[in-house]
Amino acid sequence: MEQPETQFREWHLGTPLSDEDIAQVRAGDIVYLSGPVFTARDGVYEHMLVRGNEPPIDLRSLTNVSLQSSPAGVEVSPGVYKVSSLQATAGFRYARYMPPLLERYGVKAVVGKGGMSEDVYRDIFKPHGAICLSTMGYGLGAIYGKAVERVLGVYWLKELGISEALWVMQMKEFGPLLAEGDVQGHGFFTQVNEEINVQLSLAYAGLRPPVFRRLGEEQRPEQELF
Amino acid sequence: MAVRTAAIPQELIYRAAYEANRLAATTVPRDGLVAFQRAAQRESKPLARFVLRKIVDNANLAVAENRPMCADTGLPRYYVKVGNEAAIEGGFVALERTLRQAVADLTHDIQLRANRVHPLTRHNPGNNVGIFAPNVDYSFEPDGDWIDIIVVHKGGLFGTDYRMLFPADGVTGIKRFLLDNLAEFARRGLSCPPVIIGVGLGGTKDQCVRLSKEAACLRSIGDRHPDPLVADLEVELNDLANRTGFGVMGVGGDTTSYDVHIEIAYAHTGGLPTAVSQLCHAYRRAVGRVHPDGRVEYRDDPQWFTPYYRRVGIE
Numbered sequence: 001m002e003q004p005e006t007q008f009r010e011w012h013l014g015t016p017l018s019d020e021d022i023a024q025v026r027a028g029d030i031v032y033l034s035g036p037v038f039t040a041r042d043g044v045y046e047h048m049l050v051r052g053n054e055p056p057i058d059l060r061s062l063t064n065v066s067l068q069s070s071p072a073g074v075e076v077s078p079g080v081y082k083v084s085s086l087q088a089t090a091g092f093r094y095a096r097y098m099p100p101l102l103e104r105y106g107v108k109a110v111v112g113k114g115g116m117s118e119d120v121y122r123d124i125f126k127p128h129g130a131i132c133l134s135t136m137g138y139g140l141g142a143i144y145g146k147a148v149e150r151v152l153g154v155y156w157l158k159e160l161g162i163s164e165a166l167w168v169m170q171m172k173e174f175g176p177l178l179a180e181g182d183v184q185g186h187g188f189f190t191q192v193n194e195e196i197n198v199q200l201s202l203a204y205a206g207l208r209p210p211v212f213r214r215l216g217e218e219q220r221p222e223q224e225l226f
Numbered sequence: 227m228a229v230r231t232a233a234i235p236q237e238l239i240y241r242a243a244y245e246a247n248r249l250a251a252t253t254v255p256r257d258g259l260v261a262f263q264r265a266a267q268r269e270s271k272p273l274a275r276f277v278l279r280k281i282v283d284n285a286n287l288a289v290a291e292n293r294p295m296c297a298d299t300g301l302p303r304y305y306v307k308v309g310n311e312a313a314i315e316g317g318f319v320a321l322e323r324t325l326r327q328a329v330a331d332l333t334h335d336i337q338l339r340a341n342r343v344h345p346l347t348r349h350n351p352g353n354n355v356g357i358f359a360p361n362v363d364y365s366f367e368p369d370g371d372w373i374d375i376i377v378v379h380k381g382g383l384f385g386t387d388y389r390m391l392f393p394a395d396g397v398t399g400i401k402r403f404l405l406d407n408l409a410e411f412a413r414r415g416l417s418c419p420p421v422i423i424g425v426g427l428g429g430t431k432d433q434c435v436r437l438s439k440e441a442a443c444l445r446s447i448g449d450r451h452p453d454p455l456v457a458d459l460e461v462e463l464n465d466l467a468n469r470t471g472f473g474v475m476g477v478g479g480d481t482t483s484y485d486v487h488i489e490i491a492y493a494h495t496g497g498l499p500t501a502v503s504q505l506c507h508a509y510r511r512a513v514g515r516v517h518p519d520g521r522v523e524y525r526d527d528p529q530w531f532t533p534y535y536r537r538v539g540i541e
């Protein structure tokens with residue numbers, strides 16, 4: 001039986017993203033980004049959003065795409081950086097930083113790994129007209145790394161160290177990224193997990209629970225753990 | 227009087243350790259490439275097929291352009307197998323110094339990410355070397371006058387778990403624990419499936435966890451345990467893992483696991499300790515055998531689980 005090659009839509013978008021572009025993207029689509037993006041994970045979130053330090057560059061006018069990542073990059077000559085490989089880290093643990101990030105910095109797309117819960121999309125992303133994208137095949141580091149056209153700057157190196165620093169990078173066809181949360185507040189994984197859970201419960205059929213339980217054990221494997 | 231073999235010089239060990247680290251970071255073992263391709267060909271779900279093909283492209287690009295296949299270059303670690311007749315210049319103290327030096331130099335030279343930090347202060351020394359880092363684990367082999375330096379760059383914050391099961395839980399309990407582990411970590415692709423799954427059964431808790439990790443990292447895809455009872459269970463668990471439907475990256479698909487490898491150790495009569503480790507699809511491993519005559523042979527298959535290593539009796 002011949003399968004159709006693709007049943008999902010692909011978008012090639014420029015950053016900063018326009019509201020019109022963002023509105024077209026639906027959970028489950030594939031997105032490629034070209035233009036500037038900046039990285040922010042534990043270090044930058046704490047330094048910038050919790051302790052209130054303003055970054056040394058004007059992020060707001062530069063881009064509205066933030067990447068939860070520490071690139072595999074090195075300083076090849078003073079002030080010149082090269083990224084060989086790029087990957088995002090699991091985003092669910094950063095949900096609490098999303099309101100200030102979207103509000104104060106006007107971020108419209110957060111690129112992470114695996115997305116966040118649908119509640120976060122509905123309550124935080126949707127009101128700001130923002131989307132959440134996920135890196136795919138997680139080990140696509142070489143492909144993503146090749147999409148880094150230029151490192152525009154690395155900031156807060158002294159304060160945060162190279163892996164937590166704020167990297168600003170010019171991207172070219174950065175993708176494939178999975179549209180995880182769309183502006184309507186829908187989450188791709190939430191939808192697909194409903195189908196997977198049907199299969200999963202069949203796999204569990206007939207397997208009785210262990211004789212000795214663990215305290216606080218989550219007894220329903222179809223549940224998300226965050 | 228036995229003739230003492232020539233000591234293996236540290237300089238040679240350094241070259242082998244450095245090169246094995248470089249190979250681990252930038253190439254995929256052949257069994258991995260074959261498995262990636264087969265999974266992409268077999269996949270019935272379009273999105274999963276799209277992603278699996280990208281994984282193949284990514285592995286090829288990493289080799290062609292000397293780029294790390296994932297930006298998280300994992301935690302570099304060593305498994306060292308020492309032939310019983312091998313002599314090492316400066317002994318094991320010198321060996322460990324050399325192994326640590328190679329990781330530090332490689333971190334700098336080929337852009338391994340400096341991932342190792344102090345667990346409390348989060349201080350990053352910047353070279354992947356610190357207290358108990360990199361790990362060095364040993365095993366021994368009769369007769370050989372060589373040492374094998376196996377390098378693994380193990381990724382993943384997710385996917386390892388241990389549970390004391392009981393004989394009454396039996397194979398059913400093992401299966402259920404494996405499903406629990408996948409339901410926790412393969413969902414949303416947190417452990418980066420398709421994975422290679424290592425299962426440790428028996429032993430003490432620390433042995434059990436250690437064996438599950440060695441089973442995941444140090445056997446080739448498709449390799450079966452010599453005990454048919456264990457081998458059959460490997461096949462059964464792999465089918466079960468793939469029946470969950472998580473698929474690549476949790477997007478829903480046919481391949482969640484490339485293979486399941488089980489290692490067993492004799493356990494306390496009352497218990498069935500069980501551990502599961504997942505090795506993400508950034509499958510990074512290389513092996514160099516260092517001979518006293520100055521040769522270094524690199525190969526894909528770690529040959530870690532030898533009949534001697536799995537021996538049953540006193541000898």
Ligand code: SF4
Binds near residue numbers: 300383
């Ligand atoms: S678990 Fe995923 S993100 Fe981490 S090293 Fe493996 S492929 Fe990369």
